Amino acid sequence: MLEPSPVSCDPEAGGRPVEEVDWLLYNADWVVTCDSEMTAIAKGAVAIGSDRLVAVGATEDLKPRYRGRRSLDLAGHLIMPGLVNTHTHAAMSCFRGIGDDLPLDRWLNEVVFPAERSVVAPEMVYWGTQLSCVEMLGNGVTTFCDGYFFEESAARAVRDSGMRAVLGQGILDYPTPDHAEPATARSRAESFLASFPEGDGRIRPSLFCHAPYTCGPDTLRWVKDLCRELGILFQVHLSETEWEVRTIEEVYGRRPVLHLDALGLLDQGTLAAHAVWVNGEEARLLAERKVGVSHNVASNMKLASGVAPLPALLEAGVTVGLGTDGCASNNGLDLFREMDLTAKLHKVTRLDPMVCPAGTVLKLATAAGAATLGWEGEIGSLETGKKADLIALDINQPHLVPMYDPVSHLVYAARGSDVRYAWVNGRLLLERGNFTGVDAARAVAEVNRVALKAMKS
Amino acid sequence: MLEPSPVSCDPEAGGRPVEEVDWLLYNADWVVTCDSEMTAIAKGAVAIGSDRLVAVGATEDLKPRYRGRRSLDLAGHLIMPGLVNTHTHAAMSCFRGIGDDLPLDRWLNEVVFPAERSVVAPEMVYWGTQLSCVEMLGNGVTTFCDGYFFEESAARAVRDSGMRAVLGQGILDYPTPDHAEPATARSRAESFLASFPEGDGRIRPSLFCHAPYTCGPDTLRWVKDLCRELGILFQVHLSETEWEVRTIEEVYGRRPVLHLDALGLLDQGTLAAHAVWVNGEEARLLAERKVGVSHNVASNMKLASGVAPLPALLEAGVTVGLGTDGCASNNGLDLFREMDLTAKLHKVTRLDPMVCPAGTVLKLATAAGAATLGWEGEIGSLETGKKADLIALDINQPHLVPMYDPVSHLVYAARGSDVRYAWVNGRLLLERGNFTGVDAARAVAEVNRVALKAMKS
Numbered sequence: 001m002l003e004p005s006p007v008s009c010d011p012e013a014g015g016r017p018v019e020e021v022d023w024l025l026y027n028a029d030w031v032v033t034c035d036s037e038m039t040a041i042a043k044g045a046v047a048i049g050s051d052r053l054v055a056v057g058a059t060e061d062l063k064p065r066y067r068g069r070r071s072l073d074l075a076g077h078l079i080m081p082g083l084v085n086t087h088t089h090a091a092m093s094c095f096r097g098i099g100d101d102l103p104l105d106r107w108l109n110e111v112v113f114p115a116e117r118s119v120v121a122p123e124m125v126y127w128g129t130q131l132s133c134v135e136m137l138g139n140g141v142t143t144f145c146d147g148y149f150f151e152e153s154a155a156r157a158v159r160d161s162g163m164r165a166v167l168g169q170g171i172l173d174y175p176t177p178d179h180a181e182p183a184t185a186r187s188r189a190e191s192f193l194a195s196f197p198e199g200d201g202r203i204r205p206s207l208f209c210h211a212p213y214t215c216g217p218d219t220l221r222w223v224k225d226l227c228r229e230l231g232i233l234f235q236v237h238l239s240e241t242e243w244e245v246r247t248i249e250e251v252y253g254r255r256p257v258l259h260l261d262a263l264g265l266l267d268q269g270t271l272a273a274h275a276v277w278v279n280g281e282e283a284r285l286l287a288e289r290k291v292g293v294s295h296n297v298a299s300n301m302k303l304a305s306g307v308a309p310l311p312a313l314l315e316a317g318v319t320v321g322l323g324t325d326g327c328a329s330n331n332g333l334d335l336f337r338e339m340d341l342t343a344k345l346h347k348v349t350r351l352d353p354m355v356c357p358a359g360t361v362l363k364l365a366t367a368a369g370a371a372t373l374g375w376e377g378e379i380g381s382l383e384t385g386k387k388a389d390l391i392a393l394d395i396n397q398p399h400l401v402p403m404y405d406p407v408s409h410l411v412y413a414a415r416g417s418d419v420r421y422a423w424v425n426g427r428l429l430l431e432r433g434n435f436t437g438v439d440a441a442r443a444v445a446e447v448n449r450v451a452l453k454a455m456k457s
Numbered sequence: 458m459l460e461p462s463p464v465s466c467d468p469e470a471g472g473r474p475v476e477e478v479d480w481l482l483y484n485a486d487w488v489v490t491c492d493s494e495m496t497a498i499a500k501g502a503v504a505i506g507s508d509r510l511v512a513v514g515a516t517e518d519l520k521p522r523y524r525g526r527r528s529l530d531l532a533g534h535l536i537m538p539g540l541v542n543t544h545t546h547a548a549m550s551c552f553r554g555i556g557d558d559l560p561l562d563r564w565l566n567e568v569v570f571p572a573e574r575s576v577v578a579p580e581m582v583y584w585g586t587q588l589s590c591v592e593m594l595g596n597g598v599t600t601f602c603d604g605y606f607f608e609e610s611a612a613r614a615v616r617d618s619g620m621r622a623v624l625g626q627g628i629l630d631y632p633t634p635d636h637a638e639p640a641t642a643r644s645r646a647e648s649f650l651a652s653f654p655e656g657d658g659r660i661r662p663s664l665f666c667h668a669p670y671t672c673g674p675d676t677l678r679w680v681k682d683l684c685r686e687l688g689i690l691f692q693v694h695l696s697e698t699e700w701e702v703r704t705i706e707e708v709y710g711r712r713p714v715l716h717l718d719a720l721g722l723l724d725q726g727t728l729a730a731h732a733v734w735v736n737g738e739e740a741r742l743l744a745e746r747k748v749g750v751s752h753n754v755a756s757n758m759k760l761a762s763g764v765a766p767l768p769a770l771l772e773a774g775v776t777v778g779l780g781t782d783g784c785a786s787n788n789g790l791d792l793f794r795e796m797d798l799t800a801k802l803h804k805v806t807r808l809d810p811m812v813c814p815a816g817t818v819l820k821l822a823t824a825a826g827a828a829t830l831g832w833e834g835e836i837g838s839l840e841t842g843k844k845a846d847l848i849a850l851d852i853n854q855p856h857l858v859p860m861y862d863p864v865s866h867l868v869y870a871a872r873g874s875d876v877r878y879a880w881v882n883g884r885l886l887l888e889r890g891n892f893t894g895v896d897a898a899r900a901v902a903e904v905n906r907v908a909l910k911a912m913k914s
Contacts, residue, residue, distance in 0.1 A: 093858075094859065096858070096859060096860075096861075096870065097859075097860070097861050097862060097865050097866055097869060097870060098861050099861075100814070100815060100862065100865040100869060101810065101811055101814035101815060101865070102810065102811070103810055103811060104810060107810070131855055131858065134855045135855040135856045138855060138856070139856075242808075298801065300805060301801035301802065301804060301805040302800070302801050302804060302805075302810065302869070303804075303810055304804040304805055304807065304808050304809050304810040304812075305805070306805065306808065307805055307806075330869070331865075331866075331869040331870045332856050332869075332870050333856070334856070334872075337794075337797070340794070341798070341801075343759070344755065344758035344759050344798075345758065345802070345805075347758060347759060347760075347761040348757060348758040348759075348761050348762070348763065348764055348802075349764075349806075350761070351699075351761050351763065352560075352761050353558065353559065353560055353561060353564070353759065353760055353761040354558055354559070354560060355761075357557070357558035358557055358558060396901070397901075398588055398591045398592040398595060398897055398900070398901060399592045399595070399596075399789050399790070399791070399873075401550075401553070401588065401901045401904055401905060401908075402551065402553060402554075402904055402905050402907075402908030403553075403554070404553075404554050404555050404556075404908065404912065405554060405557065408554050408557040408558070408788075409554055409788075412554060412557060412759070412787070412788040412789075413553065413554060413788045413789050415791075415872060415873070415874060416856075416872070417872060417874035417875075418874075440855055443855070444853070444855060444858045447858055447859055448858060448859050450859075451858075451859030451861065455861065
């Protein structure tokens with residue numbers, strides 16, 4: 001519920017009642033709402049009360065009606081919802097760019113796994129996640145969906161950062177940094193869930209089965225059952241590589257999507273990351289079961305996993321969001337770059353310049369991304385009553401001039417570095433490019449320390 | 458020839474002679490030279506005398522030997538050669554993002570051509586080029602190769618900006634903004650060449666035949682002959698779309714590369730932009746004739762032109778640089794984004810993560826790009842005696858931490874916005890992100906004025 005706001009009469013407003021709000025942002029060149037109509041408001045304004053959007057509209061309408069305890073003239077800026085990163089492994093910022101340009105098996109076995117064995121620990125997860133929070137906020141991401149180990153430490157980092165997130169404890173039928181005996185995976189999951197911090201609703205727990213080739217049917221089933229029982233998101237890597245499809249077919253006699261469906265895992269509470277090697281039948285099934293899909297274009301390109309059939313998934317009616325994947329396979333957490341890549345890759349692979357137009361792609365990075373996390377009622381668009389998760393970009397820069405269409409500019413011309421302000425849950429976390437709540441320099445230093453250790457491994 | 462530098466004896470240098478230079482840059486975390494070995498020097502330094510590099514090496518070696526009239530501690534920065542953008546239409550920044558997501562014929566006939574007819578004029582070319590110079594410098598591009606109309610105005614803008622460029626007057630067998638009668642194209646070219654400003658060698662003239670489907674054999678031949686006579690670069694769009702290949706085959710009975718070869722146009726003085734639809738025979742021919750190729754990955758993706766066979770071109774031994782193309786089809790002039798796209802697109806289309814490794818791609822954006830312009834003796838790498846065209850990136854930022862490999866980081870993690878300093882011909886043009894020689898705000902305002910006019914067309 002919203003707190004009732006103080007109301008007064010402002011003589012300058014012609015005697016109409018004036019509502020006091022926490023923030024009044026006004027004079028923005030554009031407010032791109034990312035609502036279902038992709039409404040863009042010229043000379044726009046936003047009023048924020050506590051953690052919610054009180055009003056979104058034209059400056060000339062809102063300015064007489066609201067008085068901000070803090071107000072900000074955003075001339076030269078564009079306001080939009082904070083971006084939603086639907087798949088990452090935030091702590092892996094510690095491994096950014098480690099072992100680039102190697103084949104997948106050598107990259108995993110000779111570089112990533114040894115580095116993980118030597119350094120993954122609660123403190124590393126805390127600082128790696130903290131650094132990723134800083135990077136994401138600086139790039140306009142206000143919500144992300146994570147999967148890794150020692151996820152309690154990720155939760156602490158996110159709580160400290162002020163961001164919004166779904167945090168998934170990783171589960172495999174193999175020894176991992178935080179459960180050396182696969183048989184203890186269930187107690188590991190339960191202790192994670194039991195320890196999950198109470199709070200203001202910004203952080204939601206989740207469980208993350210690594211993949212159908214690392215988690216057997218029993219594991220997949222008990223994890224999904226537990227998720228259903230608690231009403232939390234079930235995450236899984238799905239059909240990322242052609243090798244995975246062949247392997248699952250050999251072992252279980254079915255392609256991966258059909259294998260998970262046979263196990264009863266596919267529903268609205270499941271988020272499938274990648275979905276690269278998905279055929280038409282599988283796309284229709286994902287749509288029918290209301291499974292959310294995270295499209296990780298940069299990671300799929302860099303690891304040469306393949307081109308996901310995004311246009312076909314969207315035509316089939318699948319809810320798709322964008323994800324960066326972890327920093328070891330990307331090598332950054334910038335959804336503006338993901339939007340640009342998404343719009344361009346599918347055009348050239350289909351040889352059709354009308355595929356994945358800007359408005360569609362912007363929706364994936366905002367409202368549709370929120371929907372894959374089951375959070376569309378509160379975030380993903382700027383609409384009255386939703387949570388106040390929003391960003392402002394400086395658009396008065398050489399690479400953003402002229403601007404014929406703000407939506408197209410956000411996809412094809414804007415960059416993460418254009419983001420100057422970010423609010424999450426009504427709280428200002430980025431102000432003129434400076435982080436207000438997090439010690440970014442400390443996170444940088446701590447991650448550099450972890451990296452030195454990883455290099456020696 | 459280099460001016461002799463004053464020499465003194467510095468007691469602090471143990472009595473060794475100390476040479477005075479214009480700039481001493483030192484303490485850079487890395488100097489990535491982009492020489493033939495892709496040498497990266499930790500704790501590096503660069504000494505600049507007048508317009509040339511006097512020394513490149515370790516800080517501990519250079520600091521005792523050189524005293525800078527200006528010196529700069531670049532701790533937390535990476536120094537590298539300025540990037541080389543081998544294909545653009547700089548003035549088209551005025552059309553950035555106009556008519557996105559349309560099929561090529563509608564984009565050209567309903568949007569670009571009408572806008573060009575209404576606004577392309579010397580003043581528009583001046584300001585559009587000026588804005589592009591600002592954008593490119595800000596993104597670390599110090600040299601570019603241009604092709605457009607009223608190219609004298611582009612030359613004025615580049616001269617005023619301090620950048621280095623090859624500037625090609627556009628020629629078509631169709632009415633253009635600056636030669637309404639195709640029959641006058643030759644006198645148009647000659648007047649451009651006659652008017653070309655004398656100067657410090659930073660700007661070189663060129664002629665740019667638009668494409669084999671807009672320039673007939675006679676035009677292609679007299680333009681190439683004139684270029685040969687004057688020793689200037691001949692530019693042409695070549696094999697950009699499948700439609701072009703079909704059309705040229707129908708009219709001339711040969712694929713475009715073979716058509717140009719039959720006309721005698723292929724040699725080291727020819728730069729072919731795009732080269733998307735090139736088969737193995739054509740790739741070998743381009744290599745044999747020493748034709749330079751500009752790979753325009755973002756534009757080819759966005760316009761859905763196709764995926765150029767870059768790995769095959771490189772295997773065949775073709776000299777390839779990277780190009781942004783114009784802002785109407787990209788929509789920006791950021792070679793860091795082009796490097797990232799180049800490295801990733803060919804991996805995923807070949808399903809091979811080892812294709813186009815970071816070092817190869819970085820070379821395309823620097824030394825190899827310079828070679829496609831015939832400028833490799835003076836620019837493209839940081840080596841003693843070469844021109845002082847270099848940039849410095851702030852690498853002490855969350856998205857660039859940790860750094861296991863500086864070369865890989867430049868391709869997969871760095872962004873144009875990380876560039877803080879740029880020198881061209883020994884002159885500092887970008888200082889802590891601010892333009893020292895150009896009125897960027899004026900360029901922004903003038904281009905916005907042009908855009909308003911274009912929108913009304």
